[in-house]
């Protein structure tokens with residue numbers, strides 16, 4: 499048993515099992531034996547993933563007057579991906595192990611086959627990661643479409659539309675949350691790397707002279723987003739890429755890295771992309787993607803700062819860092835110490851017994867709280883077992899309705915982390931919970 503989750507070699511297995519057992523994340527097409535590297539989010543996972551995305555949207559869009567959101571199409575024509583450079587260069591180096599024939603991404607294996615230990619590989623070939631499909635009933639080049647491998651291009655192709663309709667001017671951003679698809683050579687580590695995943699990206703358009711300053715600003719803000727939502731700084735670090743390792747379009751890239759059970763790895767990337775994207779799309783489409791600054795009487799192509807995060811990958815990091823085993827009343831308990839904003843359920847209402855009077859009051863409590871908090875309701879098993887179930891799925895507050903409630907109109911509020919129990923009048927409950935969650 500350990501209270502230092504990252505020193506537990508079984509952490510990944512424990513979280514993967516918990517995720518399946520409790521309905522966070524299932525293997526997709528499970529009843530057919532599963533479909534490799536695709537996952538379905540169950541009742542708890544769907545809630546939590548929505549919460550991760552909502553927490554991002556709140557800070558990145560809702561609370562800022564200089565960022566607007568869009569929701570662009572997933573299917574796109576080849577022209578977009580030719581201009582963005584994805585058709586030519588969105589590739590990973592694919593090698594085959596000469597001994598066991600497994601396929602690997604050359605840059606991830608340090609010259610040794612992770613399957614059989616052989617050091618003999620075929621020459622690396624560039625493997626394009628985009629999923630290609632046909633749009634419409636006709637086959638052939640004219641019908642080719644691609645599933646987007648990132649959400650970012652939707653922001654660039656809509657730059658002029660958003661500029662014209664939103665009345666924003668640089669510095670301003672366009673944000674989007676949605677599915678992306680990459681035909682990864684070696685998906686794995688649960689939902690860390692999958693072929694279908696969700697991204698949370700924002701393109702921040704700035705006057706070129708301000709790019710460096712905004713790049714630093716967004717690195718700082720994005721790092722602190724994770725800290726603010728409960729990831730211990732011990733498990734986070736920034737990794738700035740050396741100039742020699744940068745992609746051809748990047749003027750600077752810094753990753754927010756997380757200490758996964760297998761070591762430090764990327765959680766999010768923040769890049770200064772210069773004017774690469776807008777210039778590429780201007781040249782290819784013939785539409786000038788520029789900004790005309792009336793006060794300076796000058797036309798320019800804005801530079802772009804891009805914080806690009808994975809929603810599904812972030813959810814996994816939040817689960818890993820929230821997983822703890824501690825001791826309560828001489829028993830080991832598993833507890834997910836999730837921030838209340840991310841927890842699948844924020845409140846569980848638990849009538850002490852199935853007596854109709856208690857269930858009746860419990861329904862009233864639910865009706866009062868459910869518009870403001872995600873609530874679970876559980877009447878099965880002993881109250882101790884029910885507390886453990888809620889601890890294990892990260893519910894911050896359990897509300898127990900007992901026989902005294904019928905006399906004094908008060909319920910017991912139990913705190914997940916301290917296990918402390920407090921009596922609170924039902925009419926004060928909403929305010930009490932708002933206070934506990936810092937909303938008042």
Ligand code: ATP
Pocket residue numbers: 648680682689690691692693694695696697764765766767806807808809810811812
């Ligand atoms: P890598 O080099 O590890 O393949 P990348 O640097 O190409 O990843 P980006 O293109 O910067 O990744 O994507 C931005 C973010 O999207 C990543 O930081 C990650 O959180 C998420 N992401 C990218 N690919 C995947 C994937 N296959 N599965 C889950 N999340 C992903």
